[in-house]
Each structure stands twice: as C-alpha cells, then as structure tokens.
Amino acid sequence: MIFVGCFLLLLCGLTRVMASYPIWWSLAVRHQYSSLGTQPILCSSIPGLVPKQLGFCRNYLEIMPNVAEGVKIGIQECQHQFRGRRWNCTTINDNLAIFGPVLDKATRESAFVHAIASAGVAFAVTRACADGSATICGCDTRYKGPPGDGWKWGGCSENVDFGIMVSQEFADARENRRTDARSAMNLRNNKAGRLALSDKSFLKCKCHGLSGSCEVKTCWRSQPDFRVIGNDMKDKYDSASEMVVEKHKESRGWVATLRPRYNYFKPPTERDLVYYESSPNFCDPNAETGSFGTRDRVCNLTSHGIDGCDLLCCGRGHNTRTERRKEKCHCIFHWCCYVRCQECVRVYDVHTCK
Ligand SMILES: *[C@@H]1O[C@H](CO)[C@@H](O)[C@H](O)[C@H]1NC(C)=O
Ligand SMILES: *[C@@H]1O[C@H](CO)[C@@H](O)[C@H](O)[C@H]1NC(C)=O
Numbered sequence: 001m002i003f004v005g006c007f008l009l010l011l012c013g014l015t016r017v018m019a020s021y022p023i024w025w026s027l028a029v030r031h032q033y034s035s036l037g038t039q040p041i042l043c044s045s046i047p048g049l050v051p052k053q054l055g056f057c058r059n060y061l062e063i064m065p066n067v068a069e070g071v072k073i074g075i076q077e078c079q080h081q082f083r084g085r086r087w088n089c090t091t092i093n094d095n096l097a098i099f100g101p102v103l104d105k106a107t108r109e110s111a112f113v114h115a116i117a118s119a120g121v122a123f124a125v126t127r128a129c130a131d132g133s134a135t136i137c138g139c140d141t142r143y144k145g146p147p148g149d150g151w152k153w154g155g156c157s158e159n160v161d162f163g164i165m166v167s168q169e170f171a172d173a174r175e176n177r178r179t180d181a182r183s184a185m186n187l188r189n190n191k192a193g194r195l196a197l198s199d200k201s202f203l204k205c206k207c208h209g210l211s212g213s214c215e216v217k218t219c220w221r222s223q224p225d226f227r228v229i230g231n232d233m234k235d236k237y238d239s240a241s242e243m244v245v246e247k248h249k250e251s252r253g254w255v256a257t258l259r260p261r262y263n264y265f266k267p268p269t270e271r272d273l274v275y276y277e278s279s280p281n282f283c284d285p286n287a288e289t290g291s292f293g294t295r296d297r298v299c300n301l302t303s304h305g306i307d308g309c310d311l312l313c314c315g316r317g318h319n320t321r322t323e324r325r326k327e328k329c330h331c332i333f334h335w336c337c338y339v340r341c342q343e344c345v346r347v348y349d350v351h352t353c354k
Contacts, residue, residue: 019097020104020182022174023048025117028071029093041065047096052173060166062136066128067121067170074120077230078113081237084307086282086294086314089113101290105280106185111273112237114186115193118171119229122197126163126223130156137162140221151205154218160201164194181245181256181276188258188274195271196232200224233273241268243276283314294353301351313353323348 024046041064043049043057057064075098078089087109091098103110129137139156171190175183204222209215243258258274260267268274280286285293299309299318309318329344 020106021097021099021110021114021186022117022171023096024053025071025075026096026098027068028075029091029098048174050174052176053170056170056173060136060170063125063128063134063166066124066134067166070121070124070167071117072120073124073226074113074117077120077226077233078116080227081112081230081234084300084303084305084312086306086312087279087291088297090292099290101288103290105289106182106275106277107279108237108240108273108275109279111185111189111240111275112233114189115196115236115273116230116233117193118167118190119193119197119233120226121171122160122163122167122194123223123226123229124163125166126158126160126197129162130158151217151219153220155204155206155220157221158201158223160198160221160223164198167194178255179247179253181258184256184258185243185274185276188270192236192271192273193229193233196229196236197223199271200228200232236271236273240273240275241265243268243274245276281314297353299351299353301349309351309353316354318351318353320349320351323350 026047041057041061043054043061043064046057046064049057075089075091082089087102089099089109092100099113103113125134125137128134130139132138137159140159140161141157167190172187175186175190177183201221201223203219205217205219207214207217242261244261246257246259247254248257249255258276261276280289280291282291283294285291285295294312294314295316297312299312300307301309301318301320304310306312324345324347326343327346328341331339331341333339
C-alpha cells in the first residue's frame with residue numbers, strides 16, 4: 001500500500017518510507033513487462049519514477065521497452081549467478097517492490113543487483129541501437145579511426161557509450177539524496193556495473209576473402225556476452241568492500257559518504273562493489289528480512305560448495321526422492337542429414353533441504 005501511495009504522490013525517492021531500491025524495476029517482471037511491446041508506454045503509469053525520470057521517459061520513449069528489458073536481463077543473470085545459493089535472487093512478481101524487503105538493507109546482495117541492473121539497461125539499450133530497432137541512436141561512428149594492422153573498420157560498432165549514458169541518466173536519477181548513505185552506495189554500484197560493460201567491450205572481427213581466407217578483415221566494437229558481465233560482477237560480489245557511513249556538515253547541509261571499514265584491505269576502486277550492512281543468513285524464512293529460507297531447495301549431494309546439501313540446507317539435513325525423466329538416447333546419425341533418437345527413462349535422485 002505504501003508503494004502505491006508513493007507512486008500517486010510521485011514522491012518516491014524523496015521519502016525514505018519505501019523500498020530502498022527502484023520500484024520501476026517492476027517493469028521488468030511478468031504483467032507489466034508483457035504489455036510493453038503491445039501498448040504505447042504511458043510514462044506516468046510507470047510506478048516509482050522521480051520527476052527527472054519521468055522527463056527522461058517522455059524524451060526517450062522509444063527506448064523505454066529496452067530499459068525495462070535491460071532490468072530483466074540483469075535479473076535473469078542474477079538468478080543464474082545465484083542459482084545454487086541460499087539467496088537465489090527470487091523476484092515476487094505481484095509486488096511493486098519486486099525483491100521484497102531483501103534489498104532494503106545495504107548488503108552485498110543489494111550491491112550486486114544494482115550493478116547488474118544498471119549494466120543490463122546499458123546493454124539492452126546499446127543492442128537496440130545497433131540492431132536498428134531503436135531509431136534515436138545507431139552505430140557508433142567514432143570508431144572509424146585509423147585501422148590497425150591488417151584490418152579496417154567495418155560493420156556496426158555498438159554504441160556502448162550511449163547505452164551507458166541512458167543507464168546513468170535514468171537509473172541514477174533517483175539517487176540524488178546527498179544526505180542518504182544508501183544513495184551513495186547505489187550510485188557507486190550502478191557505476192561499477194556500467195564500467196564493467198565498457199571495460200569488457202572488445203574489438204570483434206570478421207574475415208572476408210576467397211574460400212575463408214582472411215584477405216580483408218573488418219572489425220567493430222562489440223559488447224561482450226552478458227554472461228561475461230555476470231561472471232565479473234559475481235567475482236566482485238565475492239570481493240565486495242565493506243564500508244562505514246560518515247556524515248559531514250558541508251555548506252549545503254549534511255552529506256553522507258562511505259569510507260572503507262578496514263584500512264588493511266586495499267580500498268575499493270570505482271569498479272568494485274560496496275556495501276555497509278551485513279546480510280541475513282537466508283537459512284530460515286523471515287518476513288522482516290525477506291528471506292525465504294532454504295527449505296525444499298534442491299541441493300547437490302556431492303558438492304562441498306554453497307550449493308552442497310550441507311551448506312545450502314544450513315545443517316538441517318536433506319530429503320531424497322527419485323525422479324524419472326524422459327531423455328533422448330541411442331541417437332543415430334543418418335546420412336544425410338538427420339538424427340533419430342529413442343526415448344529412454346532415466347531415474348535421478350533429487351535432494352532437497354529439510
Ligand atoms: C529460489 O528460491 C526460491 C525460494 O526458496 C524457490 O522457490 C525457487 O525454486 C528457487 N529457484 C531456483 C532456481 O532454485
Ligand atoms: C554437483 O557438484 C559436483 C561437484 O562440485 C559437480 O561436479 C556436479 O556437476 C554438480 N551437479 C549438479 C547437478 O549441479
């Protein structure tokens with residue numbers, strides 16, 4: 001209810017009553033998302049936009065579906081990276097605060113989601129510019145400079161900088177509360193996500209020539225596969241820096257800043273993730289922290305990692321059931337060219353946490 005009120009008053013981001021993460025992320029899930037392609041977007045109907053975002057939405061209406069898609073790509077990547085972990089990046093599709101209370105705290109998990117969503121928006125917008133589905137942007141023509149050894153510029157250099165600008169303008173717009181440490185944290189993590197995207201963009205080349213020779217090579221700037229960003233952000237989640245909040249009085253009033261908690265670790269760069277509150281253990285359901293607990297989660301009996309039954313089930317033990325799955329088997333390749341398979345039933349043991 002609180003969220004709806006906030007949406008009507010357009011006060012989201014100005015008050016601290018509601019979620020500490022963007023409500024507009026809800027565009028990326030289920031109902032809200034599926035209607036994006038078919039109906040014109042009404043910016044004022046997007047929940048939780050601050051006035052600056054509303055203005056941006058109206059000016060860049062054409063790419064708003066890509067902004068939403070970018071958050072969706074980010075969330076899907078989050079769910080992939082965290083699939084075997086106690087917190088697995090579950091979204092609650094019928095709630096405007098799509099992660100529930102979990103991301104209200106300034107934890108590593110919050111840091112990760114902000115970074116991956118911010119990178120996702122930049123990624124999806126960049127892709128739409130390059131494949132021509134958006135018309136207000138296109139290929140990056142600045143990458144036509146002097147060619148390198150044995151190759152020349154050609155194809156469409158993806159306009160990563162435009163995507164990053166959109167993500168920065170839109171995703172950062174609500175984080176302008178200088179008095180709020182969480183704003184400072186969100187800004188840093190948003191930026192870390194976008195920097196990963198530009199750092200991992202690379203020169204992609206294609207050979208042209210008789211029978212596959214490489215007489216002429218054309219190259220363009222390309223975004224990485226989004227999985228590359230996900231893996232990088234996951235490493236950064238594992239090595240995220242714990243900060244403490246400091247408040248200073250400046251001429252314009254109180255300002256919140258973050259300082260590393262431990263000075264014997266290397267201080268974080270702008271490419272690192274930062275957080276200042278510790279995570280709940282996610283073992284047991286807890287409505288207040290938003291933890292679902294790990295009961296009934298599938299665990300891996302042979303793994304000693306966090307996806308193993310010991311750690312994932314938090315020492316409570318596990319149940320085992322057998323599952324019969326139909327699979328293709330005894331496949332034979334027929335000349336030319338098809339494969340014919342039989343269907344076999346295989347029996348699997350499935351372990352789930354008690
Ligand atoms: C993630 O966790 C939720 C809540 O425990 C569970 O319902 C869901 O099946 C899990 N998803 C995956 C992919 O394991
Ligand atoms: C379970 O963990 C083992 C050891 O880490 C790994 O080799 C195996 O692929 C995992 N199985 C599944 C289904 O993920």
